[in-house]
Amino acid sequence: MKNLANQSNKPANEAEMEAAAAKKIREVTLIYVPIFIGGRHRGAGMGPAALRVAELPEQIEKLGFTVINEIEISQPPAACWYEEVTKKSRCLPEIAQVSEDVARAVKDAMAAGSIPITIGGDHSLAIGSISGVSSYYRERKERFGLLWFDAHGDINTPDTSYSANLHGMPLAISLGKGEESLTQLCGFSPKVEGKRSVLIGLRDVDPPEKDLIRELGIHAFTMRDIDHLGMGRLSELALELVGKDISGIHLSFDIDVMDPEIAPGVTTVAPGGMSYREAHLALTMLAETGLVRSIDFVELNPARDIRNRTAELAVDLIKTSLGHKIM
Numbered sequence: 001m002k003n004l005a006n007q008s009n010k011p012a013n014e015a016e017m018e019a020a021a022a023k024k025i026r027e028v029t030l031i032y033v034p035i036f037i038g039g040r041h042r043g044a045g046m047g048p049a050a051l052r053v054a055e056l057p058e059q060i061e062k063l064g065f066t067v068i069n070e071i072e073i074s075q076p077p078a079a080c081w082y083e084e085v086t087k088k089s090r091c092l093p094e095i096a097q098v099s100e101d102v103a104r105a106v107k108d109a110m111a112a113g114s115i116p117i118t119i120g121g122d123h124s125l126a127i128g129s130i131s132g133v134s135s136y137y138r139e140r141k142e143r144f145g146l147l148w149f150d151a152h153g154d155i156n157t158p159d160t161s162y163s164a165n166l167h168g169m170p171l172a173i174s175l176g177k178g179e180e181s182l183t184q185l186c187g188f189s190p191k192v193e194g195k196r197s198v199l200i201g202l203r204d205v206d207p208p209e210k211d212l213i214r215e216l217g218i219h220a221f222t223m224r225d226i227d228h229l230g231m232g233r234l235s236e237l238a239l240e241l242v243g244k245d246i247s248g249i250h251l252s253f254d255i256d257v258m259d260p261e262i263a264p265g266v267t268t269v270a271p272g273g274m275s276y277r278e279a280h281l282a283l284t285m286l287a288e289t290g291l292v293r294s295i296d297f298v299e300l301n302p303a304r305d306i307r308n309r310t311a312e313l314a315v316d317l318i319k320t321s322l323g324h325k326i327m
C-alpha cells in the first residue's frame, strides 16, 4: 500500500519552489547599454545589436514573458577613450554619466514590477545596474544577494589597476572601494555587502584583487572549485552563501566566464572556462529559487565572434536564467 502521508507531504523545498513559481514576475524590461569605454575594445559596443540579431526579445516572449519596454542608453562621445591614459580611471566622468542613467532605468523597471535585463556593453555598466537594484531594495528596507559569473575578479581599484579600465573595477565599486563619484552614486555606499556576494568561475585574478576579495569577505569559487565539487554542489553552496534573508538575487553574468571554445566573442579571453552544461545547470538552479529579480549580461564582443555563435549562446543562457527548463 502506498504511503499517503508521503504523497501529501511534498518535500519542503519543492513546495517552496512552487510557491516561488506562482508569484513569479512575468514581465521584462530590456535595457541595452552599448558601452565600450570601460574596456579596451570597441566591439563590446555591438553586443546589444548582436543579441537583437539573435532574437533576444522574441525568445524571451516565447517563454511566456512580456517584454514591456526596450530602452537604449548610449554612451557619451568616446573622445576620452582615444586619449593617452594619464589618469587612474579612464573615462571616469563619461562612465559616471552612463551609470546614473542605467541606475535610474533599472530602478524604474523594478518599481514597475518587471525584471530589468541590462545588456552590454562592457561590465562597467554593472556600476549603474547594481546601484539601481540596491536603491530599489533600500527604499523597501529589503536585502538582496549578488551572483557574479566572471573569469576575472573585476575588483581592481584605481590604485591597483594596470590598465585604468573601469570594466575591471565594477565589483570593487559596488562594495564601496574606488572612485567616489561612482561609489557614491545614488547617495550611499556600499551597494552590496561582501558576505552577500558570490563570485563564480574565476581563473584570472590579479594579486591585489585576491587581497580585496578576502578583505571584503566575498565568497569566491574558481574553476578549480567547479572541477573539484561539480557545478551542482557548488551551486547549492553558492545559493546558501548568498543569504537566507534576501528578497532577490541580482545576476551579473560576464560571458567571458564561458570557455572560449564555445564563446569566442569576448574581449578578455581566458582559457579553461565553464562548459555549456555547467553554465546551464548553475543558472537553472538559480532560476529555481524564484529569486532572480534583475540581470546583467555583459562583455559580448561580436567583432571577435564567429557567425554570432556567442550571442546565440547568451540568448540561451538568458532564457535559462529566466526559468526555461528542459522538462
Ligand SMILES: [Mn+2]
Pocket: 123, 150, 152, 154, 167, 254, 299
Ligand atoms: Mn567582468
